[in-house]
Amino acid sequence: MGDGPEPGLTNSEKDLVRESWAPIKAEWKVHGIEYFIRLFKEYPYTQKYFKTFDNMEIDEIRASTKLRAHVINFKSGLNSLIKNLDEPEVLEILIQKLAENHFRRNIKAATFQKAFDLFITYGKEVAQFDEKTCEAWAKTLKVVTSIIDGHQQTLSEPVGE
Amino acid sequence: MGCSTSLVALAAASINKQHTAGKGGAITDREIGLIRKSWKKVSNDMPSIGARIFIQIFTIQPEIKQIFPFHDVTGSELLSNQHFKGHASRFMQAIGAAVDNIDELETAMSALLYGIGKEHIHYRGFNVDYFDVFPVAIMTVLKQEMGGKFDDYSSAWYHLLDFMISNLKGGYYAAKRNQTPPVN
Numbered sequence: 001m002g003d004g005p006e007p008g009l010t011n012s013e014k015d016l017v018r019e020s021w022a023p024i025k026a027e028w029k030v031h032g033i034e035y036f037i038r039l040f041k042e043y044p045y046t047q048k049y050f051k052t053f054d055n056m057e058i059d060e061i062r063a064s065t066k067l068r069a070h071v072i073n074f075k076s077g078l079n080s081l082i083k084n085l086d087e088p089e090v091l092e093i094l095i096q097k098l099a100e101n102h103f104r105r106n107i108k109a110a111t112f113q114k115a116f117d118l119f120i121t122y123g124k125e126v127a128q129f130d131e132k133t134c135e136a137w138a139k140t141l142k143v144v145t146s147i148i149d150g151h152q153q154t155l156s157e158p159v160g161e
Numbered sequence: 162m163g164c165s166t167s168l169v170a171l172a173a174a175s176i177n178k179q180h181t182a183g184k185g186g187a188i189t190d191r192e193i194g195l196i197r198k199s200w201k202k203v204s205n206d207m208p209s210i211g212a213r214i215f216i217q218i219f220t221i222q223p224e225i226k227q228i229f230p231f232h233d234v235t236g237s238e239l240l241s242n243q244h245f246k247g248h249a250s251r252f253m254q255a256i257g258a259a260v261d262n263i264d265e266l267e268t269a270m271s272a273l274l275y276g277i278g279k280e281h282i283h284y285r286g287f288n289v290d291y292f293d294v295f296p297v298a299i300m301t302v303l304k305q306e307m308g309g310k311f312d313d314y315s316s317a318w319y320h321l322l323d324f325m326i327s328n329l330k331g332g333y334y335a336a337k338r339n340q341t342p343p344v345n
Contacts, residue, residue: 068265069272076258080250093247101280 013136014085020133021082032071035122095144099151109149116141192317193263199314200260203306211249217298228286271328278332292329296322
């Protein structure tokens with residue numbers, strides 16, 4: 001893949017992502033849950049990916065430990081990606097692992113893209129992401145999605161597994 | 162370092178005694194404080210600590226390395242290997258998440274660890290007993306980092322690690338039970 005998935009993010013774009021992530025991360029106990037509830041409301045099919053949530057009411061889901069667990073996972077995953085913005089090779093492996101475990105649940109790149117777009121919208125609302133910040137996030141997350149897509153396509157290829 | 166085998170035996174004996182989560186009792190506030198404090202000391206250099214933990218795992222039980230893509234890579238090449246660095250990063254991410262959420266261990270964290278344990282059924286060659294090696298490796302590296310001071314923290318870490326293994330194994334076994342047998 002050449003020298004890795006380095007998306008051509010400028011240093012200032014990376015800084016924007018890091019800086020704008022910090023306040024969201026700090027309040028993740030609230031934001032994480034709200035973001036996912038928003039995702040489920042906007043894209044109800046995503047709720048079904050969580051078998052336990054399939055016929056649950058939103059309030060029940062909000063209080064569930066399963067959501068809490070996934071929210072923790074999401075934060076720690078996103079945090080790792082952001083920490084490794086200068087390490088394209090490590091980033092690639094991390095994203096591949098992400099691609100793999102979601103592929104097993106039939107969650108494809110297109111869904112990630114929707115979730116990421118929503119994350120930026122959410123960031124605008126709760127953390128006052130300005131235009132440049134949104135662009136930096138959009139650029140970063142687009143790379144993540146394209147690596148997920150590429151890797152998931154590899155996983156679809158019959159290999160005699 | 163000839164002490165790793167006796168350390169494994171000691172740790173394995175202690176860990177094998179308590180396979181169900183919570184058998185060692187809930188983690189106390191005091192333990193939480195100790196873990197957070199000691200974690201702060203090592204979390205400045207996660208990539209390096211992660212690498213050392215894995216090197217230690219491979220030292221204790223070399224066959225574990227075989228299941229990874231970098232199974233025949235050694236020395237400094239191993240340390241700069243993309244898959245090695247990536248896995249160590251993911252691993253430290255998980256430990257970090259446990260420590261971050263140590264006040265929600267019985268609830269959210271057990272679910273998270275259970276899920277991670279489940280994932281391991283997909284890794285060809287993985288054996289559930291390998292989970293027992295990681296606490297020993299972590300403790301070894303933490304002790305290297307903190308020297309004699311680590312004695313104050315070690316039982317808190319044993320407790321946390323025991324909890325983590327129980328849940329990882331629980332998730333693994335549950336997923337195994339649900340798995341359809343492989344079609345050859």
